[in-house]
């Protein structure tokens with residue numbers, strides 16, 4: 164589809180023209196049990212060697228291009244990545260080495276699994292996965308014993324090398340075998356979710372979105388707000404995106420089709436790239452994405468894409484018909500109400516650009532794993 168018109172009212176500055184300048188991506192830390200971050204809920208990335216764990220983490224959270232992952236070295240200790248400084252998602256990602264030994268006395272499964280929200284087990288679908296299934300079973304049964312509340316997520320990864328039929332067949336087979344193993348160990352209660360993923364397309368972002376969404380306690384409220392917003396504004400689909408990672412933390416309740424999601428991801432890239440080129444301030448300061456960030460892209464098939472800042476980390480990206488966009492004033496008013504509601508949900512203490520902004524009501528509730536109150 165051709166982009167006919169781009170109207171980004173963008174401010175801020177960048178030092179490069181990549182999708183995100185290095186200064187805007189997540190800060191990396193190698194923390195050896197840093198106490199402030201040790202309490203944060205975590206997402207574990209586990210799986211056999213070379214299954215693609217580090218690549219997933221680098222591509223989703225550090226804007227590494229998929230081809231660069233070819234040169235990643237093998238991880239030989241737990242790599243803890245705190246992404247909360249620049250993301251709405253207030254989690255740590257722990258990337259485990261492939262050869263992790265659960266029976267090693269130094270492996271403290273209590274400490275590791277206790278504060279874990281989700282365990283992502285990565286299986287290389289281009290390889291023989293029998294050994295990986297054995298390791299999956301061992302990992303899940305170990306983790307479940309310590310913490311039955313963990314969400315177990317299985318990424319059947321590197322599916323870019325598989326035909327469509329082969330993908331479906333692999334998913335069915337992995338699903339069947341993994342669940343049979345659990346049933347044999349009387350662990351039928353354990354629920355595994357399966358995703359077909361690849362770093363070479365948007366599937367890895369989609370899968371990560373779903374993993375993260377399960378950890379957001381306010382998800383039903385967000386969905387509800389999005390439903391109300393779109394139904395009153397003539398919008399077809401709306402996503403609430405974590406801008407840096409392009410994970411969508413919520414969408415309205417209509418089904419997500421991959422193409423719409425990809426379109427919205429691409430829009431974020433366009434906006435940030437244009438901002439990189441034309442949003443520079445003379446002194447080189449500022450931020451690529453801020454309160455003023457707004458973009459409208461009209462496609463040549465009468466579709467309009469609309470992006471607007473919601474919080475420092477979140478953007479609303481909508482897909483609508485050109486006719487509906489004629490009522491732009493209504494959309495803007497509804498957006499204003501929506502934005503206010505989102506800020507209230509997360510008890511935003513100050514606006515992302517530093518101006519004093521307080522929600523009208525404050526419930527005093529705590530929202531666990533989400534980084535809203537820090538905005």
Ligand SMILES: Nc1nc2c(ncn2[C@@H]2O[C@H](COP(=O)(O)OP(=O)(O)OP(=O)(O)O)[C@@H](O)[C@H]2O)c(=O)[nH]1
Pocket residue numbers: 210211212213214215216217218219229231232233234235236237238239259260261262320321322323324360361362363
């Ligand atoms: N085709 C394809 N290759 C991938 C994909 N994801 C990762 N790879 C490749 O898989 C290889 C191993 O990736 P890593 O991310 O280093 O694997 P790892 O699981 O972290 O490995 P260890 O650190 O040894 O445990 C690299 O060459 C990546 O380029 C994918 O989705 N598709």
